[in-house]
Amino acid sequence: MPVHHNTKQKALILEVLDKNRNHVTAEDVITLLHSCGEKVGRATVYRYLRELEEAGRVRKYTLGEKNTAYYQYMGEEDGCHGHYHLMCDVCGKLEHLDRTVAESFAKSARESYGFIIDCSKTVFYGKCKDCAEN
Amino acid sequence: MPVHHNTKQKALILEVLDKNRNHVTAEDVITLLHSCGEKVGRATVYRYLRELEEAGRVRKYTLGEKNTAYYQYMGEEDGCHGHYHLMCDVCGKLEHLDRTVAESFAKSARESYGFIIDCSKTVFYGKCKDCAEN
DNA sequence: TTCGCTGCAAAAGTTTTGCATGCAG
């Protein structure tokens, strides 16, 4: 386990992620910080985003035909407490699906395949209600 | 509507996609062709994969933490012989879960949240049977 | 013969890494 220093840069990055809960790219983070007069190195942003993703605090994914990665802050709650994530790959909105709804499915997967689903890491992709109606 | 010339290169690429229906990267296609003694230019592979994707004959997505795109041949009829992915985050093995097993779950999500799950993009993370036993 | 297609190489775009310096603990 790495030692986590509390640095100004990490706090700034987290603040940007918290204020932009829908899909931001690494370059977005850099640009947003730069426009606030705060300069954080490109490598630091990429390194911290990766660290956050590996810790399960941020979700990394792609949208549309772009080859760039989008990042979404999942909040402090470690995720394994009661819900699956539903991510709209049109608008990037994240919804929560109560675990009880998915319980039977997880059970089927376990019984059929012996696969134990980790709900803190699983994200369902698709279209949210609003985007499906358009 | 572009004119589609029937070239040897396109036939070779399609053949590779057909024989490897799951998770092939562009580089995989190039390497596989090269190992068969067939050389097809990198640009041609990328161009044709993109064309196929735009035509709906191939699905493009990302898996795991990789930054590379995976391509999946959907066959001539875009049937719903889709499947969910079960990715073991211990050994990295990828398993397939038939869509029918997950159908009731997808239905619940749709009825409760109006969310339409795209099975081609959803990956369940967790432990596969082998890793769960250790 | 005519264009579209191919292949090479270069460019473009995104992410990672090496290394010297800075700063939190």
Added chain:
DNA sequence: CTGCATGCAAAACTTTTGCAGCGAA
């Protein structure tokens, strides 16, 4: 003080594009 974190630039990768020449229709 110690050593992890940062920042810069370069490297590493993946994908796209320009252009000359080839080849399918």
